[in-house]
Amino acid sequence: MGEEQIHKRRVRYKGTHPRKFSEKYKELNPEKYGDTIEKVISKGSTPAGMHIPIMVEEILDVLKVQPGDVGLDATLGYGGHSGKILEKLKGSGHLYSLDIDPIEIVRTEKRLRDKGFSEDVFTVIRTNFKNIDEVSGTAGKFDFLMADLGVSSMQIDNPERGFSYKNEGPLDLRLDPSKGEPASERLKKLTKDEFTGMLIENSDEPYAKEIATEVFNEFRKKKEINTTTDLYKAIEKALSFIPEKERKDAVKKSSQRTFQALRIDVNSEFEVLEEFLQKLPDVMKEGGRIAILTFHSGEDRLVKQYFKMYKRDGVLSEISDVIRPSAAECARNGRARSTKLRWAVR
Numbered sequence: 546m547g548e549e550q551i552h553k554r555r556v557r558y559k560g561t562h563p564r565k566f567s568e569k570y571k572e573l574n575p576e577k578y579g580d581t582i583e584k585v586i587s588k589g590s591t592p593a594g595m596h597i598p599i600m601v602e603e604i605l606d607v608l609k610v611q612p613g614d615v616g617l618d619a620t621l622g623y624g625g626h627s628g629k630i631l632e633k634l635k636g637s638g639h640l641y642s643l644d645i646d647p648i649e650i651v652r653t654e655k656r657l658r659d660k661g662f663s664e665d666v667f668t669v670i671r672t673n674f675k676n677i678d679e680v681s682g683t684a685g686k687f688d689f690l691m692a693d694l695g696v697s698s699m700q701i702d703n704p705e706r707g708f709s710y711k712n713e714g715p716l717d718l719r720l721d722p723s724k725g726e727p728a729s730e731r732l733k734k735l736t737k738d739e740f741t742g743m744l745i746e747n748s749d750e751p752y753a754k755e756i757a758t759e760v761f762n763e764f765r766k767k768k769e770i771n772t773t774t775d776l777y778k779a780i781e782k783a784l785s786f787i788p789e790k791e792r793k794d795a796v797k798k799s800s801q802r803t804f805q806a807l808r809i810d811v812n813s814e815f816e817v818l819e820e821f822l823q824k825l826p827d828v829m830k831e832g833g834r835i836a837i838l839t840f841h842s843g844e845d846r847l848v849k850q851y852f853k854m855y856k857r858d859g860v861l862s863e864i865s866d867v868i869r870p871s872a873a874e875c876a877r878n879g880r881a882r883s884t885k886l887r888w889a890v891r
């Protein structure tokens with residue numbers, strides 16, 4: 546392709562560096578611009594359209610993947626963990642990887658197939674991980690299983706998905722946009738008390754009442770909350786009583802928690818995780834190894850409760866305490882900071 550054509554396809558942006566997701570054409574083409582990707586990662590950031598896998602070495606240590614093993618990655622995402630696991634299988638055995646995101650799953654499967662992982666060793670299934678019993682019904686019981694809960698960086702950073710208050714976009718927050726309703730629609734159906742309860746239960750939001758009051762004031766004034774920025778502005782207004790010096794940080798944290806609470810709700814994340822944990826022992830071989838990464842206290846609490854109950858009842862033979870990523874990993878990848886790993890042996 547001629548240089549002229551490449552220029553035509555580039556996105557124009559103001560200033561010296563692209564700021565918007567869609568303008569970051571180099572980061573969005575990692576195969577072509579490897580040096581840009583390395584530069585962004587070395588600064589502790591995640592390149593647009595990419596996800597840096599977390600606690601990879603710790604997870605591989607736990608899962609002890611051997612050639613010939615059959616395993617499950619319940620959350621394929623960008624395929625960072627799946628790729629490393631496939632390397633350990635050395636072409637023998639099988640990895641089943643699941644995701645509900647219809648957009649990213651296609652890109653990730655292509656990326657891994659291009660690396661040479663064929664259907665003989667690797668199957669990608671678009672399904673909710675609450676259906677692990679069905680997957681195991683055809684795949685058999687697993688020697689190892691991992692789950693890296695929550696959202697990927699590609700989902701968070703893409704404004705069209707509406708996951709982050711930092712980028713203007715539709716207030717959607719669905720992992721599978723082909724099902725259910727976006728957060729903007731969900732919000733309209735809640736009462737003020739229900740929204741307050743959601744913010745407290747899902748995210749321990751200290752200003753739940755103030756935020757819910759402001760959102761419902763907007764509704765009363767017949768104003769709509771359809772975009773990420775509409776919601777962010779309502780949160781900013783709700784917290785205007787906080788002294789100016791502390792306000793910026795408070796708004797940032799409350800926005801993160803509010804978006805997380807809505808995401809958990811529109812994707813029924815607690816219900817789904819609970820169903821997955823209930824089915825987990827039956828899909829594992831005896832001695833099978835399990836690793837789960839969580840990103841907030843609600844998720845970790847559920848995993849801990851189930852692991853403890855299964856250990857007490859003799860369903861799991863061994864369970865770990867919480868393991869955190871190293872300080873070096875958190876410095877390299879800011880998104881690792883809230884991660885907790887728990888592992889268990891069937």
Ligand SMILES: C[S@@+](CC[C@H](N)C(=O)[O-])C[C@H]1O[C@@H](n2cnc3c(N)ncnc32)[C@H](O)[C@@H]1O
Pocket residue numbers: 596597598599619620621622623624625626627643644645646649672673674675693694695696697698720817
């Ligand atoms: C943190 S990312 C996984 C990143 C991955 N380990 C990697 O290295 O690239 C979480 C992924 O799980 C998916 N996911 C979340 N809930 C799910 C569910 N209930 N069933 C299937 N996939 C789910 C999300 O769509 C997202 O792609």
